[in-house]
Amino acid sequence: MRFLTYVIISILFLSQYTTNASRSNLIVRSCREASKNDPNLSYEFCVTSLYEAACKTKLQPKKLEDLVSMSIQVTKSNGTNIISIISHDLQNQTHGEHVKACLQDCLNLYNDSLSSLDDAMVAFNTSKDLDTANINVSAALDDSVTCEDQFKERKEDNETSPLTQENHVYFQLNVISLSFIQMIRHRY
Template identity: 40%
Template sequence: RSDVIQETCDKAARGDPATIRLDFCLSVFEGNPKAKSATSVADLVEISIETSIANATSMGSLITSLLDKKSIGIFARNCLEDCSELYSLAGSNLRRGGKAFEGKDFGTANIEITAAMDAPVTCEDGFKEKGLVSPLTKENKNFFQLTAIPLVFMKMVQK
């Protein structure tokens, strides 16, 4: 694994331990061929945004498969439909954030990626408000942490 990954994940986990766990951060880049050739924190920002986009897409697929179950109640179905929309929007936010980052427009990148981070929180809240247990809690937590990585790494690039 590239030293830049270890060093950057270490720094991120030390700087923001409530949001970024070292083991999770390292796992985001393990097995990613692009990550192996990363030489800078900026490379890792782009890779983590791409990974977040892929995760938003897979969340959409997971939610669709849950919606296909006939046993889902109407309130849970409504929550899942909301979550599906939220993750679709998150994917768009992340794509715009990635383009902004590539263009060195860090302000826009920050706004777009932060907006994507709202998806898992709002998704969870929808279930809680209805007194339901979310079937997506683990995935929502992972997505939140995943989208936090490019935000924290971007701050390092800007210094």
């Protein structure tokens, strides 16, 4: 009887492991394909970001559409974190006026960006409107570029962007979503 119980538990464990492994392979396969098609996307960054999200949410993606939703959600979470960083930096008394003005603009850009990602999520999940989702994710991506570029426009007193790393990560996260949307578009 113990042997039978052991066999049943082993079979259940192995079937669960196989299911999770195949879902994890979805992340690896999709990130590999996306990074081959877009020079702005790092394969390692893509895999790490999505595995981390899957572990946090305990939800494993079953299909590419799940990865689009997951990647947009990860990007929104990152954008919310960046807004917190900007709000904190705006209170820093050591920044010059130019940096403070840029940070305020970035705060507005990231708020707009989160709104664009909400619109992308609704368009994608509700009506499978790939064009609208693509436009809104592109707008979110552009907001991070605009944020970074304004620091470069006029450097005063050797001030640099305190958001360079955050803008780069946000850009990459948006590229993941855009790449997956394009992959779905090419399949239909």
